[in-house]
Amino acid sequence: MSTVEIPRVKVTPEVMFGSQRKRVGLMGGTFNPIHNGHLVVAEQVASQLGLDKVVFLPDNLPPHVDHKETISAKDRVNMVRLGIADNENFELNTMEIDRGGVSYTYDTVKELKQRHPEADYYFILGGDMVEYLPKWNKIEQLAKMVKFVGVKRTGAKMQSQYPILWVDVPTIDISSTLIRSKVKQGCSIKYLVPDLVAEYIKKEGLYRERT
Incomplete structure (x- = not known):
């Protein structure tokens, strides 16, 4: 049986920098x-x-109603580890x-800035999420700590x-919900996710109907 080797690179308990100021994107x-x-x-x-790197921050419990x-x-x-393995940035x-607990962006950014005051942070948001910013936890304080980057989306x-x-990005109508639905229906997800991620989902039996 084939196995999916999980890369041990590009994984840091915290973002590490030298003395020079860095421009860091955050994608939660x-x-x-x-x-x-x-x-x-x-x-x-x-x-x-012109960011030096983009840091992917999987949340523990999203502070959403749904x-x-x-x-x-x-x-x-x-899967994040596998998906980003081929990009050194x-x-x-x-x-x-x-x-643990509910993942609030304010708490995360506050901790990152305490660890690395030499870094400027750019928090990346889908255009549809921008309108929800007023509902975010401690949004007024957070807005002073990061620069929000909005990805333009139709509508x-x-x-x-x-x-x-605001940044122009090619419109790619892919969502995690779509991926889960495709897998559950037994459809291909090739070209929707990185090959290593597709292989991991198949090997681990993720998102399939429970019997």
Whole structure:
């Protein structure tokens, strides 16, 4: 039986920097699973804003009203690790999972800035999420700690009471919900997720109908 080797690179308990100031993108989410849409957004934002790296932050418990069909943190982390393995400018940080409880962006950014005051952080948001910013925990304080980056999406309102850096990214209509549905229906997810992620999902039997 073939096995999926989980890379041991690009994984840091915290973001490590030298003395020079860095521009760091932050991409939070459940990543259930990570897909090519996430990766395209991260790469495009990093390129257009000249970021030194983009850090993927899988959450432990998202502070949303709706409850997602979330699998174990271990599997989600492993898939992020596999998905970003071929990009030297992408990193994985598990601090939200390690911290436990509900994952609030304010707590995460506060901790990162305490560890690395020399870094400027750019929090990447889908255009549809920008309108929800007023509902975020301690949003007024958070808005002073990071620069929000909005990814333009069809139908999303490009307006906010908070400063937003808007970035043009090719529209790729892929979602984690779509991936889970495809797997459950026995359909192919090739080209929707990285090959190693597809292989991991198949090997571990993720998202299949429970019998």
